[in-house]
Amino acid sequence: MRLEILNRGYGPGTKLLFALVRVFSGHPLPDAAKLVFYRPAFYGSRAKDFTHEAMRGPSAWSVADRELMAAFVSKVNQCAFCIGAHSATAGQAYQDSAKVQTVLADLDSAPIEEGLRETLRMLGKLTREGKVSAEDMRQVMSAGISRQQVEDALAVCAAFNTTDRLADAFGFELLSPEDFEAGAKYLLKRGYR
């Protein structure tokens, strides 16, 4: 990562934890996970709470749908690390990675429910243009999406607009496809806490 403190600035206990993860999982700890261990009282602790609540808290959206939203927002932001991480996680959650790739390649023709499609379209516009209209929201809700679901989707959007920016600004190292799949398995089992 671009700041040396994010590569080496951890206490002995945290360094030991990183080493144990590497040995027992057989995979390096992703930079996204390392970041939240650096001075966690400043950012990591509350960022984990919010991201976990958005991605795994109660919602009418499935975990798979929310991971797809994370991958989609990351695609709009052109954040390679987060596209890799969350398309892998959504693929495992749906047990259908082709579906995820189809959505990321062409939302308009992807074989998904209209409510999810309209929601992704709205999140894409918001992320790209910085604004959406009441009419955009009515369009989402006319496709059968509740107001609470829109709020939940906006929370996912906020979480990943932050993470995408930090991934690119701090320079998270890309993982191999195998390591992204291993990370996805962990995120589905344990969430973001």
Place this chain on the structure above:
Amino acid sequence: MRTEDKKRAAYRALVDRILNGAGRSSPEQRARAFAGSHIGPHLDALIDKVATTPAQVTDADFAAAQAAGFSEDQLFELVICAAVGQSDRLYEAGLAALYEATVDGEADDAT
């Protein structure tokens, strides 16, 4: 009045901590990074890119800020504030549009 949901409460706790809690940069610097407003000539490019074109951040952007006297810990904080600040504008814009679209539903909920 509608109770703010847990997601938004967790989000507000994050924003409050990074802006108002203890840090190595001043609360004023963090507020400026969050808002995307001017901090100093050697930091503005980095902060602006984090908010608008994060994929274009380079080593040179960090090097320029460090050469101007910002420590790594200060940059860690200010980059986070810039990232969360942009997300905050998006979140608020989305919620405002939603409330405008559902103003009747809001009134029903309050009764």
